[in-house]
Structures are given as C-alpha cells and as structure tokens.
Amino acid sequence: MSRIYDEEWLGQRLRVLRPAPQGWVRAAQELPAARRSLDEIVARAEADLEFRAALIADLENALTQAGFEPGPRALDELRKRLELRGGQA
Amino acid sequence: MSSLDAATDAELVRRCREGDAEAWNALVERFSRYVYAICVKGFRLRAEDAEDVFQDVFTRVYTHLDKLRDDAAVRPWIAQLTRRLCLDSIARGSREQPAPEQDFEETGDDFAEIEEAFAVREAVTTLGEACQEILDRFFAQDQSYRTISAELDLPAGTIASRIARCLRKLREELEGRSEPPGESRE
Numbered sequence A: 001m002s003r004i005y006d007e008e009w010l011g012q013r014l015r016v017l018r019p020a021p022q023g024w025v026r027a028a029q030e031l032p033a034a035r036r037s038l039d040e041i042v043a044r045a046e047a048d049l050e051f052r053a054a055l056i057a058d059l060e061n062a063l064t065q066a067g068f069e070p071g072p073r074a075l076d077e078l079r080k081r082l083e084l085r086g087g088q089a
Numbered sequence B: 001m002s003s004l005d006a007a008t009d010a011e012l013v014r015r016c017r018e019g020d021a022e023a024w025n026a027l028v029e030r031f032s033r034y035v036y037a038i039c040v041k042g043f044r045l046r047a048e049d050a051e052d053v054f055q056d057v058f059t060r061v062y063t064h065l066d067k068l069r070d071d072a073a074v075r076p077w078i079a080q081l082t083r084r085l086c087l088d089s090i091a092r093g094s095r096e097q098p099a100p101e102q103d104f105e106e107t108g109d110d111f112a113e114i115e116e117a118f119a120v121r122e123a124v125t126t127l128g129e130a131c132q133e134i135l136d137r138f139f140a141q142d143q144s145y146r147t148i149s150a151e152l153d154l155p156a157g158t159i160a161s162r163i164a165r166c167l168r169k170l171r172e173e174l175e176g177r178s179e180p181p182g183e184s185r186e
Helices: A007-016 A022-029 A031-047 A049-057 A059-065 A072-086 B009-017 B021-042 B047-067 B071-096 B109-124 B129-140 B145-152 B156-175
Strands: none
Touching: A007 B109, A007 B129, A007 B156, A022 A031, A022 B021, A022 B047, A031 A049, A031 A072, A031 B021, A031 B047, A049 A059, A049 A072, A059 A072, B009 B021, B009 B047, B009 B071, B021 B047, B021 B071, B021 B109, B047 B071, B109 B129, B109 B156, B129 B145, B129 B156, B145 B156
16 A cells, blocks of 8 residues: 655654653663673672671661662662562562 | 665564664664554643653663564564553553543554554655655655655645555556465465
C-alpha cells in the first residue's frame, strides 16, 4: 500500500519523538557504572561484617564514608539486595 | 555524530553484551525518545511515573540483554517491556489512588503513530547531518527559525527553505522504501 508523505504528515511524525529529559538519558547511560558500584558494595558487605553492620545502621552515611555516592534509585536497589542476602537492613 | 550511529540494532546489542560502554550509550540514545514517547504519548503517564518507567526499562534491558534471543528484535522487545511497565505503573497508581473513572484508554492510534515516527526518524538518519539537525530542532524540539539560525549560524531567511528541502529529501527517501513506515523491517 503506498502512502502520500506530504509535509503535514511528515511534520506530525517528526514531532512525535521528542527528546527525553537529558538527566533521564544520562542516568540510563550511567547504569553499567552504577551497577558495578552496587555489585562492589554488596560484595564488600558480604565479606566485611563491620561494613555490613554500618550499612544496616545508616546506609547513606556508611556509603558516603566508603566513598560511594549512589542516587535514590541505587539506594533503593541496594536496600533490596542487602535484604535479600541478609534478611535485614 | 558517533561512529555507532550507523550500527544496526543487532550490532549494538552484541557490543553491549560484550561490555562496550560506547555501544550502551548509543543504544540508550537510539531508543530513549521511543521509550519516552510510549510513556508520555502512548500512556500519558505523569512525569514522575514516566521517569520511573524509563529508568526501569533501561535497567531491565541492561540486565536481561543476554536473554534476548534475536538481537535484531531489540526494538519490539523494548516496546513490549515499556508497555508492560507503563500498564503496571497505571495499575499501581489506581490502587494507591482509585479514580472514579479511568482516564486512560489504549486506542492503538498513538502507538501506530509512534511506530511510524520511529521509521521516519530512521529515514532522517540517511539524509546527512545538516538535515537531521535542522529537522530535529524545528519539529522535535520546537525551536523557532530565529533560535535555529542563531545556534547553527545560518542566515534566518534560509531556514524555511532548508527545512522544505530536507522534507523533500525525506519524502523521496521514504517513497524509495519498499514498506510504509511503521511496518516491520526485521
């Protein structure tokens, strides 16, 4: 089936895919690095009981002290992963 | 312009799976508008819900990329994932705050338009950087002739004719294709 690609039709379609907010795109692009950090934190929490206890007591502060600065989404995921592996936190 | 802009979807997926950070950036760039359009145009999610779905989609794409059976089918997979997560978000929202009437109705027209738009955008990538830039600024970013003229350092009086010329080239490109936009080309 052929279609008439007039300017109006083309213009309407070109308007559909607007740029997503830059911050959203950047956060998605930084996912691999963020996940590597999370994996590192979880592995360290498994190997180091003192670090794990500090995370459970005050997650954000313990992470800052250890040089990590995860955003709110990463913190949520970290809470879930620590819960799954330890039953608390 | 990235060297990966011309890579096929399958090539991008393969390189992402190998841990290529540049390929992941390109994959997010390629599909970010598509995912965003499904959330806000297809399902009319509020910005905060759309952001949650958007991040969730790319997290799942990243973590489940090795489960994709056909690398070339990444777009339908992303579309399906986005739609499912949008529906979950709407269901969660109505459980938390039941509305007297459901204001979302999935008609299919918006989704068909998004698919056509994606195909048109793919066609735009064959036109060269100057056309891509000017069409995107005018149509997708709503920039005025004056802004485009200032940012691209072009005489203001030539913007309209450049847009018209690019639209003609785009029409020729689309007419030269065997299938209308929006139909599967996998």
